[in-house]
Amino acid sequence: MPRSVRVAKKFIEQVKAAVQRQSYPRQKDLAEDLKLSLATVNNFLNGKPVNCLNFIELCNRLGLEWKTVADFDFNSSNSTTVAENEQPLDRSAEPFLNQPEAEDFIYVERPPIESLSYQTLCQAGSLLRIKAPGLMGKTSLMAKVLSQLASQGYRTVSLNLHYAETTDLTKLDKFLKWFCVSVGQSLGMLNRLADYWDEQFSTSKMNCTHYFERYLLAASDSPLVLCLDEVERLFPYDKVASDFFGLLRAWHEQAKTRNIWKKLRLVVVHSTEVYVPLKVNESPFNVGVPIELPEVTPEQVQNLAEHYGFSWDLAQVKQLMDMVGGHPYLVQQACSHLKINTNVTLEQLVQSAATEAGIYGNHLRRYWWIIQQHSDLAEALKTVVTTTGKVRLEPMQAYKLHRMGLVHLSGNEVTIGCNLYRLYFCDRFGFN
Template sequence: MEAEISQADFLIVFLSARSVHSEMVEWEIRKAHELAQVRGGYPAIMPVRLAYREPFQYPLNAYLDTINWAFWQGEADTSRLIGELIEAIAGGKLSLGEKEVKAQLVQISDRHSTLASPFPSAQPVTLEMPEGTMDCESRFYIERPSDAVALQTIRQKGVTITIKGARQVGKSSLLIRTMKAAEDIGKRVAFLDFQLFDKAALEDSELFFRRFCFWLTDILEMEDRVEEYWKAPLGNSQRCTRYMQGYILKELGCPVVLAMDEVDKIFSAQFRNDFFSMLRSWHNCRATMPIWKQLDLTLVTSTEPYQLIDDLNQSPFNVGQTIALEDFTPEQVTDLNHRHGRPLNSNEEWRLIGLLGGHPYLVRRALYLVANRLVSPDELFANATADNGCFGDHLRHHLSLLHGKTELIQGLLEVIRQNTCTDKRIFWKLRGAGLVREEGRIVQPRCQLYANYFRENLRE
């Protein structure tokens, strides 16, 4: 798939009520977006809504809301749609482009949030789709002891919080709740998802710092003064610091939370030490300059923090409050089963725990499908590793991410076969990807589902 997308000029993506929740669809769109940054706009993404009128949720909205769409309601629209796509490929545009036109098509929810943050998944009345960040009011959100620590900390003045954990463990959902708690006590919130920095910015230090400042200004709805501050003969982190202190904090006049998700996106950037040491200096400045107590830093990462910066004395990850999120306990899985109306009996519940451990996303997905009668418990377990099974899309997504990464494949097979990973660097990457876990000196696949699937499908 990656090879096909890499050589394509256009990616026509069909978006239905089910496909918008597909991890593979999200990956394809993100891959096309990243390639377009370095290939002069190609492949161009051409979204087609298939009788789907809901707002795109995060992160799809970040990629798709700014480009034109097409719409198909039923068989009667097929000929028109084909003609529209042919015309767009020939140099035209898809029909739905203006915000006003899109608003007429999309069924906008009556619920509004003032947070500049990812949107939670659209919620049915009784059950909730398991994908995406969770609404703060969701009755399916399982609070963990770490939640109380994060919410209590953000109510204080001038704090630094690091939320770390494996992929799909609930980091972004906890971040959203933390942001809401900050907003409730009068703090301004600026949310930055580092996944949205394009390849050009991640390869150019000055471009990255300028865009970082501009993005922050735009979210806070302040006048852009980046050009003015960039005239000073200083380094990029110094300019950025002057912009934050002399303009943002001074003019804003109220506490602000800088909430940064997926910060490990810049792990491979050459300027990562400069950026993270800048954040550490902002943390340290609170001790000597009161204005810096107006700034809270909240960072979310899947990568072990000490991998992100060479000098730990200049790291923002080993100061303040660190929140380490873990998978659900058996008791929490039982609680979630009850909240779904007990679609699984006690024996089936233990089978689920044996298959998935406490993987928050997979457990929620399984309970949602069974509770909605989209699959029976017997079918769930019998087809667990099948491509057309309940977890097929999720498993293929992980398999695609491993494609061509020989070291990671060998490391994962070592974990599956020998319960060890001799290369610590590979272990950190596999754990950050949410594929393995460590108990004492034993390294294991994160859940039995992963062990079964990758044992069958990975080749050295």
């Protein structure tokens, strides 16, 4: 068996379709299920060589016969280093499979969030913080805003921290080198760590600062908008996280007095509350402009339905929202399904929504699989789905369930995210 293998070119679209068929809306979700890095999954889906055992595991999870889709007609011995260590050069591949770049996804605008984000990043040395659970449209929002800024001549980089290998996250020096090289690659700039990284007499944070100040920022008079997505990937690594986030805060403060740093505009995107212990004056999470993406309103659901060709009245909108709330991903899944399956009515879709045979079956089963791996989350979710009002959970349990989008967080208390989740998990736990 070769050490590395890749998806044959003629099967790439089939493999990507399998990801959607298995209800993995993001590459990150597939990576987390299999405990692989986002870079490995991204390489696999784009026909780049990956470790053979990882290739087989990915195919099995997606219901594919690995020997059928594999391309053995390349020199795997020369590709081993690439398969195991490469960071993908093409950062334009977004981790959301159904987000703005996909033809079947419609981003639901939630004014004035879009204009506020754009206006904030037009300001020198600005910092924007975007928070919302998974599948709420954070990445889509930033793709829209970055595209608008790029059209105005700004340099833009969107870097998802799930592209970092786990080994990159455990040591500050290694992580900052990966960070610098990744930003440079996104800008089409050469790796010049050897010229700016003083291993003997400087610190990792100073080296990283010099790399930005003397190379990445100095390369152009245009502002650089740097969007860091999924920053919660760093949260479990307390020391690296506190040093890195402290560095971002220091850069933001530098912009108040130094022109070179006025060119840097930072965006920090995360799914839930920050639980890393950070000093008040060393945190980027208590400065800048905060934005929380809300659920969509009935009027926005109605507009989305119109895009799919449906003239729903508010009663029909309420019928769907009583089941899935204002979750944009769940609403769009319903609209898309009804457009394709013209023999299915909205009433039928809602009636079967929380069942294994319903349109959300794969989506719900994926969450059920995750919950089963964590007994503490299972017990916490049992409490939530059997309580009609708010309930207080242990902080880490609330954090994890909220990040997944299964619950709403209000202060120190949570409620179930929508009736779809209550009905499905009550049945799974045997409460029906």
